[in-house]
Amino acid sequence: KRGLPHVHIILWLKKTGALTADEVDKFISAQLPDPSVDPIGFDAVSAFMIHGPCGEGHPSCACMVNGECSKNYPKEYCEKTTILQNGHVRYARPKNRISTKKNGVAVDNAFVVLHNVDLCVKYQAHINVERVSRDGMEKYLFKYFTKGFDCSKVGLQRKRASGESSTCTKGVNEIQDYLECRCIAPNDAAWRLLQFEIHHTNPSVERLPVHLPLGNSVVYNEDDSLEQVLQNPWNQITKLTAWFEANKTYPEAVCYTYAEFPEHFTWHADGKYWDYRRGTGNVGRLANVGPNQGDSYYLRMLL
Ligand SMILES: [Zn+2]
Known part of the structure; x- marks a missing residue:
């Protein structure tokens, strides 16, 4: 049980550097x-x-x-x-x-x-x-979605028939007689019955891959020829390589970092290219890279 309904909010101020x-x-x-x-x-x-x-x-x-x-x-x-x-x-x-x-x-x-x-x-x-x-404080905002439901363990006991000896446990499966239950308060139930949103994000967050040259991941089918998959130049184009291309093509592109890019440019997955964005931008987030991943880690820092 988590007490009264409440929200967690993080505000970003338009300002560079930490608050004094x-x-x-x-x-x-x-x-x-x-x-x-x-x-x-x-x-x-x-x-x-x-x-x-x-x-x-x-x-x-x-x-x-x-x-x-x-x-x-x-x-x-x-x-x-x-x-x-x-x-x-x-x-x-x-x-x-x-x-x-x-x-x-x-x-x-x-x-x-x-x-x-x-x-x-x-x-x-x-x-x-x-x-x-x-x-990483923003993870706190999503804590409740990943925590699972409110739960309780409930033990069930069979009512003893009169005349049965008090130590009799025949026919009782102690393991089965404990239930793992989900608790739903009336406000929670009403929210779900009325099909209100449980989770909503706006603007969308666009995940940006970070990889060394030819170090990107490729999705292919089980029966594809691995040789062909590797040789297909299409598989070597990613949001990152296309970002480098966009920097050559669009003079405005150089004004933005990789992470800022989705605010001003749209990724077209069908053609694998970035183009000027119409409408509100996405928030760009670079994929996480651990310090033990060597050069990729420093590439991410540079980006
Ligand atoms: Zn106290």
């Missing part, structure tokens, strides 16, 4: 607004963005694992937002006199969950906002 501490402060806060300056913000953050109370004296809080908060609250105080050397952010959590109450317990900035005050006020809801500091 001042920019982080513009969007993200880890402190209670001053109630004498922003009472509405203070109320919203108090109502929706306070963790716990957990720690000693609150062992039943959901975050508590082995007597400690699994989310590391209370957090350390910090006067000023700073970008650490590893790229992570230490958000400002000043030790000041501002505090609020959660379930009757007084809490201060050490318990504030990262948020954007305006979003919290506008939607009157818990909205956690953080700066992405790691590559």
Whole structure:
């Protein structure tokens, strides 16, 4: 079971380079607004963005694992937002006199969950906002689609007929009598019955192959002659080789990297060539290449 319906969103800002501490402060806060300056913000953050109370004296809080908060609250105080050397952010959590109450317990900035005050006020809801500091965070967005359904294991027991001895297990298959079930809440069931979309991506993501000369993969039929497959020049054309060709043909092409290319050019699979794009572009993503793959890895870096 995964709690209340919720969404994960990543926003890309039109900006090169990482956010500075001042920019982080513009969007993200880890402190209670001053109630004498922003009472509405203070109320919203108090109502929706306070963790716990957990720690000693609150062992039943959901975050508590082995007597400690699994989310590391209370957090350390910090006067000023700073970008650490590893790229992570230490958000400002000043030790000041501002505090609020959660379930009757007084809490201060050490318990504030990262948020954007305006979003919290506008939607009157818990909205956690953080700066992405790691590559691969976008995988988090798709986590729920790959996790499988909500499941439960259910054990079934046969009702004993009267007179049967209490130790009798005859005719009971213990293995079969455990079922692996799928849990569906009413909102989940309604969503599927009404055939709403479960998953939607826009714009489309176009996968771009990375390979060394003649190192591309080729699809062929089982009974094709391998000799002919290898000699067929058609099989040597890929999105990558065609991209090099497009750079010779179109003067505008040189303005874009391989990854940016699908935003401005369309791949025609039937003729294996790139042409000017009409309409909205795709997002290009280079195929992953591991560092142990030698030259291909560095080729990908260059691309
Ligand atoms: Zn906690």
